[in-house]
Amino acid sequence: MKKSLLILTGHSQGLGRAILDNYLAKENFQILAISRSKLDLDRPNLTEVSLDLGELDVLESRMEELLPDGDYEQVILINNAGWIGEIKPIGSLMVKKLRSQVNVNLLAPMYLTNAFIAKYKAYQGKKIICNVSSGASHKPMQGWGGYCSTKAAIAMFTKVAAKENSDAEFRFFSVAPGIVDTQMQDEIRQASALDFPEIERFKSYKSNGDLSSPEQVASKISHMLENEHQFTEVIQDVRDFELP
Numbered sequence: 001m002k003k004s005l006l007i008l009t010g011h012s013q014g015l016g017r018a019i020l021d022n023y024l025a026k027e028n029f030q031i032l033a034i035s036r037s038k039l040d041l042d043r044p045n046l047t048e049v050s051l052d053l054g055e056l057d058v059l060e061s062r063m064e065e066l067l068p069d070g071d072y073e074q075v076i077l078i079n080n081a082g083w084i085g086e087i088k089p090i091g092s093l094m095v096k097k098l099r100s101q102v103n104v105n106l107l108a109p110m111y112l113t114n115a116f117i118a119k120y121k122a123y124q125g126k127k128i129i130c131n132v133s134s135g136a137s138h139k140p141m142q143g144w145g146g147y148c149s150t151k152a153a154i155a156m157f158t159k160v161a162a163k164e165n166s167d168a169e170f171r172f173f174s175v176a177p178g179i180v181d182t183q184m185q186d187e188i189r190q191a192s193a194l195d196f197p198e199i200e201r202f203k204s205y206k207s208n209g210d211l212s213s214p215e216q217v218a219s220k221i222s223h224m225l226e227n228e229h230q231f232t233e234v235i236q237d238v239r240d241f242e243l244p
């Protein structure tokens with residue numbers, strides 16, 4: 001049986017870790033996982049690459065290693081790594097942090113999407129790119145200028161890529177995962193109320209048990225990618241469907 005390939009960013013914790021575990025449980029997947037930190041799991045079908053996606057020149061120079069050759073049944077790229085960034089109003093942002101956030105949330109997934117299309121376009125079999133966006137891509141939130149903007153931009157980039165590659169075997173998704181109980185939500189709850197007026201609502205999501213678990217969301221994303229013919233739109237939100 002031919003292997004399938006998953007390239008996943010941001011696998012070291014949170015949603016990415018749950019996506020990793022979900023795909024590790026599937027026997028036919030070879031996984032290449034990219035984060036700054038490694039988990040050092042002893043799994044023969046997993047290759048971990050330690051890379052700072054904020055360092056675009058390094059990413060570019062290592063692209064060949066990140067997109068392996070092989071006779072795969074299907075190839076999937078999940079651009080999941082992301083950063084909420086500095087939670088402050090525009091006018092008080094540190095440019096260095098803003099640049100790093102744009103690199104991680106937008107330019108790195110754009111680079112990877114571009115290289116993935118070039119590399120696997122001629123491949124027979126299913127090819128999927130799933131860029132993790134956010135509900136914040138279409139909802140302006142005070143204090144999240146960099147975050148909302150990068151998530152909106154990656155969603156649009158994904159829609160353009162889909163329009164350019166309407167080949168039935170190529171699918172593109174920009175998926176909002178809902179509000180997930182990860183370190184990113186911890187960071188959000190630690191913002192100052194002056195910089196982030198909606199903080200109490202986000203604290204109440206945690207105290208009321210309203211956050212989704214990373215495992216639930218990972219199962220939904222995996223279901224969507226396995227049954228991609230049932231999901232015709234590029235823009236998806238896991239809150240819009242239930243697992244069968």
Ligand SMILES: NC(=O)c1ccc[n+]([C@@H]2O[C@H](COP(=O)([O-])OP(=O)(O)OC[C@H]3O[C@@H](n4cnc5c(N)ncnc54)[C@H](OP(=O)(O)O)[C@@H]3O)[C@@H](O)[C@H]2O)c1
Pocket residue numbers: 009010011012013014015016017034035036037038051052053054079080081082083084104132133134135176177178179180181182183184185
């Ligand atoms: N949690 C939510 O409620 C929520 C809501 C909407 C959208 N999202 C999106 O879901 C995705 C996953 O978020 P999460 O909540 O799981 O966040 P998280 O717990 O903070 O995990 C972020 C992941 O991204 C990796 N990462 C961050 N900066 C990186 C860098 N410079 N280079 C390489 N890897 C980097 C981290 O690994 P290292 O630190 O090891 O590098 C980590 O594995 C993100 O795109 C986020 O925007 C989350």
